[in-house]
Amino acid sequence: MAKGDELVKYITERVVDYVETPREVRRERSRARESWGSRWFGMIPFSISLWVKQMPGKRKKTRSRQS
Numbered sequence: 194m195a196k197g198d199e200l201v202k203y204i205t206e207r208v209v210d211y212v213e214t215p216r217e218v219r220r221e222r223s224r225a226r227e228s229w230g231s232r233w234f235g236m237i238p239f240s241i242s243l244w245v246k247q248m249p250g251k252r253k254k255t256r257s258r259q260s
Contacts, residue, residue, distance in 0.1 A: 211219070230238040
């Protein structure tokens, strides 16, 4: 039963810490997170997205008006 008691103690500490933390601080913590793509793969997804945006075939072609 010792592991069960440790688990209850840990969960209680986390809940008390959460409740005692001001709402503004909790919001700042959640905003500071980086996206899952950069967290898992670094700059590779960002660099691929920039590369794809620069490809000439992917751009929308604008039609000129003919009079």
